[in-house]
Amino acid sequence: xxxxxxxxxxxxxxxxxxxxxxxxDLTVGRGEVVALLGANxxxxxxxxxxxxxxxxxxxxxxxxxxxxxxxxxxxKRVGYVPQRTTAAGGVPATVREVVLSGRLxxxxxxxxxxxxxxxxxxxxxxxxMADRAGDPVAALSGGQHQRVLIARALAGEPELLIMxxxxxxxxxxxxxxxxxxxxxxxxxxxxxxxxxHELGPLEPLIDRAVVLRDxxxxxxxxxxxAVGQHALPGHDHVHPHxxxxxxxxxxxxxx
Ligand SMILES: Nc1ncnc2c1ncn2[C@@H]1O[C@H](COP(=O)(O)OP(=O)(O)OP(=O)(O)O)[C@@H](O)[C@H]1O
Numbered sequence: 284x285x286x287x288x289x290x291x292x293x294x295x296x297x298x299x300x301x302x303x304x305x306x307x308d309l310t311v312g313r314g315e316v317v318a319l320l321g322a323n324x325x326x327x328x329x330x331x332x333x334x335x336x337x338x339x340x341x342x343x344x345x346x347x348x349x350x351x352x353x354x355x356x357x358x359k360r361v362g363y364v365p366q367r368t369t370a371a372g373g374v375p376a377t378v379r380e381v382v383l384s385g386r387l388x389x390x391x392x393x394x395x396x397x398x399x400x401x402x403x404x405x406x407x408x409x410x411x412m413a414d415r416a417g418d419p420v421a422a423l424s425g426g427q428h429q430r431v432l433i434a435r436a437l438a439g440e441p442e443l444l445i446m447x448x449x450x451x452x453x454x455x456x457x458x459x460x461x462x463x464x465x466x467x468x469x470x471x472x473x474x475x476x477x478x479x480h481e482l483g484p485l486e487p488l489i490d491r492a493v494v495l496r497d498x499x500x501x502x503x504x505x506x507x508x509a510v511g512q513h514a515l516p517g518h519d520h521v522h523p524h525x526x527x528x529x530x531x532x533x534x535x536x537x538x
Pocket of ligand 1: 298299300301303321322323324325326327328329330
């Protein structure tokens with residue numbers, strides 16, 4: 284089999300004294316689109332943060348492009364969209380500057396060249412934000428901000444995209460735009476690992492789903508069919524059922 288772009292075996296990690304990953308296996312093959320699903324707190328974000336080196340593993344193995352994580356330096360091959368935070372809204376930068384920062388591993392802090400500027404324009408077009416390039420990011424809505432963070436990851440023209448809930452807070456029309464942007468990446472051969480709450484418009488793109496529960500993998504295979512919220516193993520029964528006549532709106536698998 285061809286070398287996977289992500290290979291995680293028996294990974295364990297703790298946050299504080301709490302074991303959060305309890306021996307997970309996770310692979311993403313070249314050109315594959317894998318969704319990482321699971322209830323709140325099941326360890327999805329911790330898993331992707333471990334993959335990008337933000338959380339140390341206490342055990343197990345992790346390789347990127349066949350290289351053990353601790354020796355991996357080729358970050359220009361990886362685009363990462365972190366789970367949305369509000370803190371970045373205070374950064375005094377324009378949309379163009381934030382997206383250009385996605386080229387840092389390529390520009391090596393040198394001046395932006397024409398290829399860099401063109402990649403920024405392309406990435407902004409892909410997420411439907413080309414007309415906002417000169418605006419301060421502080422002036423954007425949450426969903427627009429998220430699209431800029433996705434454009435930042437796309438601007439680096441990565442071979443592997445890792446996105447933590449990229450659709451969080453993004454309206455349905457923009458979700459379709461982002462799904463299209465992702466399809467474009469997959470067509471050009473990118474591999475993708477996505478933390479998702481629900482498959483939504485991305486469903487047709489997803490090759491495989493890995494479901495976490497309490498820091499363990501409970502499913503690795505076909506994406507669960509969108510038959511409702513209860514279909515998924517590990518689903519947290521958290522949505523309101525106060526009025527049995529008012530069936531909650533089913534937006535997807537895990538919301
Ligand atoms: N800094 C921390 N210290 C201690 N525990 C933490 C810390 N950050 C997260 N946790 C706990 O680790 C567990 C896993 O968190 P993680 O963010 O990986 O879950 P998740 O599956 O991504 O959840 P969500 O869908 O809510 O984003 C949770 O129980 C969380 O409360």
